[in-house]
Amino acid sequence: MEDTVTQNPMSITLFVIAGLIIAFIIGSGAVFFASDNPDGLESAALFVQNAKELFGQSPEDGDPEAIGTGTFEFKAPIPDYTLERGEGVDVLIALFGISLTFIVVFGLARGLHRKS
Amino acid sequence: MHIPDAFLPLPQAALYWVIACIFIIFALRWSRSEMSEENIPLIAVLAAGIFAIQAFNLPIGMGTSGHLIGGALAAIVLGSPYAGIFVLTIVLIIQGIIFGDGGITSMGANIINMGVIGGFVGYYGYIGLKKITNQIYLSAGIAAWAACFIAALACALELAVAGTFPLIPGMVAMGVYHAVIGVIEGVITAGALYLIIQARPDMVPEKVKSIIKKDNNM
Numbered sequence: 171m172e173d174t175v176t177q178n179p180m181s182i183t184l185f186v187i188a189g190l191i192i193a194f195i196i197g198s199g200a201v202f203f204a205s206d207n208p209d210g211l212e213s214a215a216l217f218v219q220n221a222k223e224l225f226g227q228s229p230e231d232g233d234p235e236a237i238g239t240g241t242f243e244f245k246a247p248i249p250d251y252t253l254e255r256g257e258g259v260d261v262l263i264a265l266f267g268i269s270l271t272f273i274v275v276f277g278l279a280r281g282l283h284r285k286s
Numbered sequence: 287m288h289i290p291d292a293f294l295p296l297p298q299a300a301l302y303w304v305i306a307c308i309f310i311i312f313a314l315r316w317s318r319s320e321m322s323e324e325n326i327p328l329i330a331v332l333a334a335g336i337f338a339i340q341a342f343n344l345p346i347g348m349g350t351s352g353h354l355i356g357g358a359l360a361a362i363v364l365g366s367p368y369a370g371i372f373v374l375t376i377v378l379i380i381q382g383i384i385f386g387d388g389g390i391t392s393m394g395a396n397i398i399n400m401g402v403i404g405g406f407v408g409y410y411g412y413i414g415l416k417k418i419t420n421q422i423y424l425s426a427g428i429a430a431w432a433a434c435f436i437a438a439l440a441c442a443l444e445l446a447v448a449g450t451f452p453l454i455p456g457m458v459a460m461g462v463y464h465a466v467i468g469v470i471e472g473v474i475t476a477g478a479l480y481l482i483i484q485a486r487p488d489m490v491p492e493k494v495k496s497i498i499k500k501d502n503n504m
Contacts, residue, residue, distance in 0.1 A: 213350040242390065
């Protein structure tokens with residue numbers, strides 16, 4: 171027998187606003203509370219070039235990309251989500267990125283849906 | 287798990303782009319046939335949330351941090367692995383072009399790892415586990431963990447083929463770190479699925495939220 175989780179749905183407008191507020195809080199929080207440690211791939215890169223132990227701390231001056239063999243280079247306009255003009259600007263950058271993602275996905279999805 | 291340009295030689299990066307494009311075409315087909323006026327806001331909010339959480343690196347010990355990937359979350363919530371590919375492709379394009387998070391040439395590989403593998407392992411892992419355990423959120427958490435872990439191993443394999451990582455140490459390091467990061471992936475995926483089902487159960491496909499109720503009379 172099939173059973174389904176059911177609740178009274180909140181309005182779509184409220185759902186979108188609540189979702190974006192949560193995303194904005196997370197994005198802003200990242201500016202102040204995100205770890206400075208390298209992520210999993212960067213840590214693995216440091217490990218395989220003997221710059222860190224598997225379970226040890228990462229070196230502050232480690233360069234994960236030093237091991238790279240690729241030749242292509244691209245300079246992003248806002249590298250690493252910061253313009254290095256203070257945390258206030260970084261929060262605005264996070265909000266910009268979240269808003270841009272929402273608008274692009276919403277616009278593309280709408281466009282594709284209308285075409286179909 | 288965003289592979290930078292420096293980690294892949296151009297010919298291999300191009301090959302991953304070709305493979306990724308095949309899946310992107312399928313994802314666009316999915317979007318045209320499965321998207322509705324009702325679930326478009328959910329897809330957009332989900333993408334915005336995934337972008338935000340990917341920027342939030344949480345410490346996991348071992349001098350390492352980790353964040354949600356999101357391919358499994360999008361695939362499970364929207365009921366198709368192609369949803370994971372659709373959402374992650376757009377998120378990765380914005381991250382790569384504007385924020386330099388992940389490379390341009392290596393973006394195809396990143397789409398394969400986080401979108402394709404994340405989406406397929408996450409979705410079919412969830413459906414399979416839900417049948418066995420009859421638990422929505424536990425199944426989502428474990429499937430998301432597996433999606434993160436397997437995507438990391440695939441990434442290590444690609445970098446070994448590229449000559450960037452030695453195979454065994456690369457697999458060990460990526461496996462160890464992402465086995466822990468996967469826990470974050472699992473907890474956030476289960477939590478987000480719970481919140482979305484509570485807020486708008488009608489937006490989540492029946493096949494995702496339905497559970498089999500055991501009949502005691504039989």
